[in-house]
Amino acid sequence: MEFEAVIGLEVHAQLKTRSKIFCGCSTAFGAPPNTHVCPVCLGMPGVLPVLNKKAVDFAIMTSIATNCTVARESRFARKNYFYPDLPKNFQISMYELPLSEHGWLEIETAAGKKRVGITRIHMEEDAGKLVHDEFAPVSRVDLNRTGTPLMEIVSEPDMRTPEEAGAYLRKLHAILRYLDVCDGNMEEGSFRCDANVSIRPRGQEAFGTRAELKNMNSFKNVEKALAFEIARQTAVIEDGGRVVQETRLWDANAMKTLPMRGKEEAHDYRYFPEPDLLPLVVFPQWEEELKARLPELPDARKARFTSQYGLSDYDAGVLTSERELADFFEAVMASCKGEPKQAANWVTGALMGLLNARGLSISESPVSALALAALLTLLDSGVISGKIAKTVFEEMAETGKAPDVIVKEKGLVQVSDASVIEKAVEEVLAENPAEVTGYRGGKTKLMGFFVGAVMKKTRGKANPGLVNELLKKRLDA
Numbered sequence: 286m287e288f289e290a291v292i293g294l295e296v297h298a299q300l301k302t303r304s305k306i307f308c309g310c311s312t313a314f315g316a317p318p319n320t321h322v323c324p325v326c327l328g329m330p331g332v333l334p335v336l337n338k339k340a341v342d343f344a345i346m347t348s349i350a351t352n353c354t355v356a357r358e359s360r361f362a363r364k365n366y367f368y369p370d371l372p373k374n375f376q377i378s379m380y381e382l383p384l385s386e387h388g389w390l391e392i393e394t395a396a397g398k399k400r401v402g403i404t405r406i407h408m409e410e411d412a413g414k415l416v417h418d419e420f421a422p423v424s425r426v427d428l429n430r431t432g433t434p435l436m437e438i439v440s441e442p443d444m445r446t447p448e449e450a451g452a453y454l455r456k457l458h459a460i461l462r463y464l465d466v467c468d469g470n471m472e473e474g475s476f477r478c479d480a481n482v483s484i485r486p487r488g489q490e491a492f493g494t495r496a497e498l499k500n501m502n503s504f505k506n507v508e509k510a511l512a513f514e515i516a517r518q519t520a521v522i523e524d525g526g527r528v529v530q531e532t533r534l535w536d537a538n539a540m541k542t543l544p545m546r547g548k549e550e551a552h553d554y555r556y557f558p559e560p561d562l563l564p565l566v567v568f569p570q571w572e573e574e575l576k577a578r579l580p581e582l583p584d585a586r587k588a589r590f591t592s593q594y595g596l597s598d599y600d601a602g603v604l605t606s607e608r609e610l611a612d613f614f615e616a617v618m619a620s621c622k623g624e625p626k627q628a629a630n631w632v633t634g635a636l637m638g639l640l641n642a643r644g645l646s647i648s649e650s651p652v653s654a655l656a657l658a659a660l661l662t663l664l665d666s667g668v669i670s671g672k673i674a675k676t677v678f679e680e681m682a683e684t685g686k687a688p689d690v691i692v693k694e695k696g697l698v699q700v701s702d703a704s705v706i707e708k709a710v711e712e713v714l715a716e717n718p719a720e721v722t723g724y725r726g727g728k729t730k731l732m733g734f735f736v737g738a739v740m741k742k743t744r745g746k747a748n749p750g751l752v753n754e755l756l757k758k759r760l761d762a
């Protein structure tokens with residue numbers, strides 16, 4: 286029997302506000318434990334929450350950008366449970382009336398384009414953090430994170446493969462970063478993903494019993510955990526067993542999921558409307574104002590990159606996958622006269638290669654957009670050859686010097702003086718009589734050999750176009 290997977294994702298994104306959702310405490314990451322706390326977020330008796338408007342702005346912007354319908358009236362609710370990182374013994378979340386519903390995102394995988402539905406987006410507060418290992422065998426609690434504004438984005442169970450789940454997460458992540466409502470840092474937990482996954486015989490309508498996966502702190506880990514879990518559930522069923530509804534933890538070192546606890550149901554939490562907060566009313570005008578302020582989003586920017594710059598779908602997709610990368614490319618284009626395709630190749634090739642090798646983000650790039658534009662201008666105007674440009678780029682990355690300074694210091698200016706190149710051509714032909722005979726006898730592929738030899742003689746500085754032209758003229762004579 287052939288099985289297919291049914292995957293739904295729940296993303297918790299930390300909203301990039303300066304203060305918490307219901308009090309004025311700072312949301313800054315990395316402060317000493319329990320220094321960003323007050324009676325409200327510590328859950329002292331008698332305190333009252335006050336909603337952070339900026340957090341609502343951010344959640345509405347996300348709703349619009351993901352094609353959700355924003356509710357005119359939504360309501361906060363108490364989710365009741367006990368855990369040592371939750372001082373109030375309840376979390377303020379939303380339940381029956383979420384902020385927005387019925388959205389979708391378009392994803393693209395090797396199998397083509399596809400829409401993934403978004404069930405709902407609601408707002409809630411984060412819990413604190415238990416620190417285990419550092420103080421073993423004692424655990425301690427840090428409440429700095431308590432009350433940090435979160436947005437939970439719940440997808441429909443529309444994904445069928447780990448690859449689709451990865452594409453959905455990357456797209457959602459890019460949108461939040463474009464909107465600048467979440468810093469998207471998965472390692473620090475500001476963008477967290479839980480996955481619901483079940484399998485069913487291909488062609489069957491009804492869903493199988495699902496497991497919820499947690500503890501996956503990178504896109505790759507989400508894909509690996511899903512692939513493992515799909516294989517595990519398939520094996521269970523093929524062995525005549527039954528999949529149990531439960532929450533499982535991904536162990537990235539062991540490369541497997543492990544059972545954590547039986548899955549709780551919504552009614553276990555005894556949700557009820559939060560009596561200390563008024564219903565949240567979003568007038569159309571508020572939504573319209575935010576809509577007008579939205580930046581160009583990844584899909585639109587990608588389409589513009591293909592039409593305005595004539596880039597391939599692939600290049601445009603890579604360049605617009607991150608807002609900062611797209612901004613970098615456009616800054617290069619704004620100050621150089623070169624071909625967009627060439628600039629795109631340099632950004633996605635040499636520059637991204639350098640950043641990956643050093644583990645840097647685009648904002649930490651040792652080569653600025655202006656410096657890269659200057660290099661491309663030198664290349665485009667024929668001052669340096671493509672080969673030399675690579676050398677200059679490496680030097681720029683090492684020393685931070687401007688490209689024209691490096692070219693001058695190292696004497697790398699391209700030789701376009703025909704008499705100098707002709708001399709090198711004559712020498713190469715004189716040194717390789719057998720190849721000359723071969724070429725003239727029809728082995729025209731030897732041209733590459735001659736070009737290489739002339740370039741070597743001129744230490745890579747000869748204008749390659751001119752070298753080709755002069756060689757051809759001389760050999761065909």
Ligand SMILES: [Zn+2]
Nearest residue numbers: 308310323326
């Ligand atoms: Zn506080």
